[in-house]
Amino acid sequence: MPRRDLAHLSDEAVVALTARSDEVALAELYDRYGRVAYGLALRVLRDEALAEDAVQDAFLAIWRGASRFIPERAKASTWILTLVHRRAVDLVRREQRRRVEPLPEGDLVAGGGASAEDTAWLRLERERVQAALARLPDQQREAIELAYYGGFTQSELAERLGEPLGTIKSRMFAGLAKLRELLDGPLDGDPWTPRHFTG
Amino acid sequence: MDPETLHGLTAAYALDALDPEERDAFEEHLAGCERCRVEVAELAGAA
Numbered sequence: 001m002p003r004r005d006l007a008h009l010s011d012e013a014v015v016a017l018t019a020r021s022d023e024v025a026l027a028e029l030y031d032r033y034g035r036v037a038y039g040l041a042l043r044v045l046r047d048e049a050l051a052e053d054a055v056q057d058a059f060l061a062i063w064r065g066a067s068r069f070i071p072e073r074a075k076a077s078t079w080i081l082t083l084v085h086r087r088a089v090d091l092v093r094r095e096q097r098r099r100v101e102p103l104p105e106g107d108l109v110a111g112g113g114a115s116a117e118d119t120a121w122l123r124l125e126r127e128r129v130q131a132a133l134a135r136l137p138d139q140q141r142e143a144i145e146l147a148y149y150g151g152f153t154q155s156e157l158a159e160r161l162g163e164p165l166g167t168i169k170s171r172m173f174a175g176l177a178k179l180r181e182l183l184d185g186p187l188d189g190d191p192w193t194p195r196h197f198t199g
Numbered sequence: 200m201d202p203e204t205l206h207g208l209t210a211a212y213a214l215d216a217l218d219p220e221e222r223d224a225f226e227e228h229l230a231g232c233e234r235c236r237v238e239v240a241e242l243a244g245a246a
Contacts, residue, residue, distance in 0.1 A: 073236065073240050074240050074243060074244070075244070078243050078244055082243055082246075085215055085246075086215050089215040144214065147211070147214040147215070147216035148214050148215070148216075148246060151215075152216065153211075153216050153217060153218045153221075154211040154216045154217065155218060157216070166207075169207055169208075169210065169211060172210040172211055172214060172216065173207075173209070173210035173242075175210075176210050176213060176214070176242045176245050176246060177210075177241075177242070177245075179245040179246075180241060180242065180244055180245035183244075183245055184244070184245075
């Protein structure tokens with residue numbers, strides 16, 4: 001029997017069904033985000049088996065935590081990839097496999113079972129993020145790449161880069177705010193600027 | 200950790216760049232701080 005078709009539903013609606021222990025809904029989320037999740041986990045972990053573990057753990061967390069998802073606070077895709085990223089970072093720290101250099105271009109879209117259409121979409125999305133990252137000042141880009149893809153904590157970054165912790169915090173904040181602006185277009189109202197830094 | 204320090208952890212939290220103790224302290228803070236919740240949501244959209 002073919003699987004119930006949920007393709008017409010929004011991500012948020014599919015998460016709502018998942019929260020009611022609907023296994024078809026969970027499978028739908030996996031179809032939509034499994035490959036992006038794996039690409040993200042692989043970029044952080046640089047190990048296919050560990051990346052698969054991270055994705056599996058994350059989808060278990062999605063299954064168990066779907067009822068706590070609050071659509072007013074985040075897009076479902078952001079929530080899902082946040083869970084994936086956190087597990088990947090936890091694993092990389094546990095495995096102590098962290099590296100300084102980001103993966104070379106192209107590694108993430110090669111191979112695998114996704115359709116050509118998925119792969120093209122992923123490549124476009126990745127190029128968009130890379131282009132935005134490339135427009136950041138070098139120090140902001142470095143802080144964000146090392147934290148997000150390298151799994152370094154802010155304290156480790158301060159130590160390794162020989163900078164005060166407050167400087168690292170400012171770079172991460174300013175870099176992320178700028179990235180958001182570049183990826184989303186200008187925000188309404190006042191320009192969004194850092195408000196508070198201490199430490 | 201004092202509140203001003205906690206307010207300054209939004210970006211590091213969005214990047215998963217906090218160590219476990221900092222993350223726990225920040226999540227406790229986040230539950231009661233609307234300002235940081237909004238900020239994390241905005242930053243997480245970019246991360």
